[in-house]
Amino acid sequence: MSQSMEQALQEAKAVAKNMRKNILVMTNRAKGGHPGGCLSATDILAVLYKCYMRVDPKNPRWPGRDYFFLSKGHAVPAHYAVLIETGFLSKDELKDFREIEGRLPAYPSCEITPGIDMSSGSLGQGLSVANGTALAAKLNGTDQRAYVMLGDGELHEGQVWEAMMTAAHFKLNNVCAIVDYNKLQLDGSLDEVKTLGDLRAKWDSFGWHTIEIDGHDYEQIYNAFAEAIAFKDGPTAIIAHTIKGKGVSFMEDEVGWHAAAPSDEQLQIALKELS
Amino acid sequence: MMIAPREAYGKALVELGKENKDVVVLDADVAKASMTILFKEVFPERFFDLGIAESDIIGTGAGFAVAGKIPFVNAYANFLLGNGWDQIRISVCYANKNVKIIGHNIGASSGKDGPTHLPLEDIALTRAFPGMTVIEPVDGIEIKKAVKALAQHVGPAYMRVGRLPIPVVTKEDDEFIIGKANTIRSGSDVTIIACGVMVSKALAAAEALSGEGINAEVINMHTIKPLDKEAILKSVEKTGAVVTAEEHTVIGGLGGAVAEFLACTKPLPMKIVGSQDRFGVCGSYEEIHQVLGLTSEKIIEAAKDVIKAKK
Numbered sequence: 001m002s003q004s005m006e007q008a009l010q011e012a013k014a015v016a017k018n019m020r021k022n023i024l025v026m027t028n029r030a031k032g033g034h035p036g037g038c039l040s041a042t043d044i045l046a047v048l049y050k051c052y053m054r055v056d057p058k059n060p061r062w063p064g065r066d067y068f069f070l071s072k073g074h075a076v077p078a079h080y081a082v083l084i085e086t087g088f089l090s091k092d093e094l095k096d097f098r099e100i101e102g103r104l105p106a107y108p109s110c111e112i113t114p115g116i117d118m119s120s121g122s123l124g125q126g127l128s129v130a131n132g133t134a135l136a137a138k139l140n141g142t143d144q145r146a147y148v149m150l151g152d153g154e155l156h157e158g159q160v161w162e163a164m165m166t167a168a169h170f171k172l173n174n175v176c177a178i179v180d181y182n183k184l185q186l187d188g189s190l191d192e193v194k195t196l197g198d199l200r201a202k203w204d205s206f207g208w209h210t211i212e213i214d215g216h217d218y219e220q221i222y223n224a225f226a227e228a229i230a231f232k233d234g235p236t237a238i239i240a241h242t243i244k245g246k247g248v249s250f251m252e253d254e255v256g257w258h259a260a261a262p263s264d265e266q267l268q269i270a271l272k273e274l275s
Numbered sequence: 276m277m278i279a280p281r282e283a284y285g286k287a288l289v290e291l292g293k294e295n296k297d298v299v300v301l302d303a304d305v306a307k308a309s310m311t312i313l314f315k316e317v318f319p320e321r322f323f324d325l326g327i328a329e330s331d332i333i334g335t336g337a338g339f340a341v342a343g344k345i346p347f348v349n350a351y352a353n354f355l356l357g358n359g360w361d362q363i364r365i366s367v368c369y370a371n372k373n374v375k376i377i378g379h380n381i382g383a384s385s386g387k388d389g390p391t392h393l394p395l396e397d398i399a400l401t402r403a404f405p406g407m408t409v410i411e412p413v414d415g416i417e418i419k420k421a422v423k424a425l426a427q428h429v430g431p432a433y434m435r436v437g438r439l440p441i442p443v444v445t446k447e448d449d450e451f452i453i454g455k456a457n458t459i460r461s462g463s464d465v466t467i468i469a470c471g472v473m474v475s476k477a478l479a480a481a482e483a484l485s486g487e488g489i490n491a492e493v494i495n496m497h498t499i500k501p502l503d504k505e506a507i508l509k510s511v512e513k514t515g516a517v518v519t520a521e522e523h524t525v526i527g528g529l530g531g532a533v534a535e536f537l538a539c540t541k542p543l544p545m546k547i548v549g550s551q552d553r554f555g556v557c558g559s560y561e562e563i564h565q566v567l568g569l570t571s572e573k574i575i576e577a578a579k580d581v582i583k584a585k586k
């Protein structure tokens with residue numbers, strides 16, 4: 001590991017720690033939200049924003065920016081948390097999550113929140129949007145990249161597979177899809193509800209460059225994004241094996257934490273575990 | 276008394292499952308929210324969770340219907356109608372299949388989940404389809420009867436089911452017939468036609484109006500399509516003015532249905548209470564109703580306006 005990379009990853013880890021705490025504070029305060037799928041995505045988002053995303057918090061709509069789309073919109077507290085760490089939002093706003101006032105609605109809104117480029121909350125729609133921005137970047141001759149994070153349950157939606165073919169057909173090497181492969185959805189595990197089968201083989205056969213990683217291993221996350229940037233022949237999928245609820249012992253791999261808020265007492269236990 | 280429609284729905288499905296072996300239940304990864312989980316617990320072999328795939332469950336439901344089953348297909352109304360639109364249009368309505376489409380978390384009933392999760396357009400979307408029956412039971416008691424009636428009714432149907440508890444306004448022995456409105460308060464000055472949770476607000480409005488010497492008739496229009504035109508005519512011939520109220524956009528819903536009918540048959544002063552061509556907000560059930568103008572006060576205001584316009 002080079003020294004600069006090591007330092008970058010240390011910073012990302014610190015960011016992730018704050019993110020996890022803020023995700024729990026937000027959901028506790030709002031008495032609602034989806035902590036499980038936020039915590040599984042946290043490490044990936046921390047590395048992506050700290051090491052790769054070319055964005056400007058002072059000018060969120062800077063035309064040359066990279067795009068990130070949270071297709072699994074219910075995990076928006078994780079996105080708010082990383083936007084706080086990168087200066088798009090302020091920590092004072094945590095209290096506004098799911099409230100009528102403020103800039104942190106229950107699901108992503110590009111009309112309300114700086115740093116968010118597309119509203120979402122209906123699963124299945126993000127990869128198509130990423131493809132649109134990637135095609136536009138090609139048209140404009142810029143090197144902008146489009147990142148999109150998908151839930152594994154979300155892959156049940158047919159639109160995702162339509163969009164996979166689009167990205168492969170147009171050789172969108174500026175598209176990087178990340179699957180938060182935590183193996184749980186709302187009603188249960190994917191294998192109980194509807195299995196994805198050989199997920200890697202599916203992406204491969206759709207013409208994507210596929211990388212499989214441990215989504216909580218910082219070096220693997222870092223290297224996967226680097227490999228995606230270096231790969232020029234088409235789109236890259238990062239299948240990130242993750243743990244829903246990662247970092248909070250009683251939430252890990254528990255489907256009940258898909259949509260449930262920690263109580264005050266649970267919040268204190270969780271914050272202690274994370275400190 | 277307050278009952279969450281989805282709870283009454285889940286229990287009613289179980290009862291129906293006992294009586295009718297042809298009933299199958301499909302869900303799209305929201306069984307715990309739609310309460311179809313209750314059916315799954317009793318009849319696991321007749322329950323199918325197809326994951327987050329709303330277009331897929333509509334088509335699969337149509338297939339069950341082809342094979343003679345009576346499928347109840349469940350998901351959040353916004354996603355089910357959004358993603359399943361063309362499948363509902365072709366495989367269910369054009370094909371005239373006996374599929375029961377159950378839209379959950381309707382109106383403002385998922386509260387703080389906010390705009391993406393607040394379906395305010397589903398009546399308009401389903402009502403537009405030829406052959407589709409559209410129902411919104413008024414409370415947790417009526418929903419049990421509606422579930423039974425849906426199973427007996429042959430043909431495509433859509434039913435709205437809310438998430439949060441709403442007031443009960445009917446009794447166990449009140450009649451429920453698809454396509455037949457229930458007049459639950461009689462009056463002579465103005466007709467208030469409402470559906471779903473807005474019926475309780477219409478009753479509150481009628482009570483307040485009576486204090487001012489205004490007699491409002493309140494109709495529970497639980498079936499939005501086919502519309503009970505006879506009941507509407509009978510009432511407005513007496514009152515000469517009408518207000519509708521729904522937990523839905525004013526475009527194309529109950530108010531739209533009543534207006535389309537009356538404008539062509541018997542034009543008279545009319546106002547539509549509903550969400551004014553906008554998305555919802557993140558808030559409590561009541562907060563959202565305030566923001567969208569889904570209140571007794573709005574009904575009262577509208578009633579006074581149409582009464583004034585009669586003269």
Ligand SMILES: Cc1ncc(C[n+]2csc(CCOP(=O)(O)OP(=O)(O)O)c2C)c(N)n1
Pocket residue numbers: 034036037038040072074075121122123124150151152153154155180182184185186244258303304305327329351354358
């Ligand atoms: C189209 C659509 N259908 C249903 C839902 C309701 N819903 C929200 S989250 C969720 C489960 C998501 O599972 P997954 O994609 O695996 O996300 P994760 O486990 O990472 O949280 C469901 C069914 C939705 N938001 N959108």
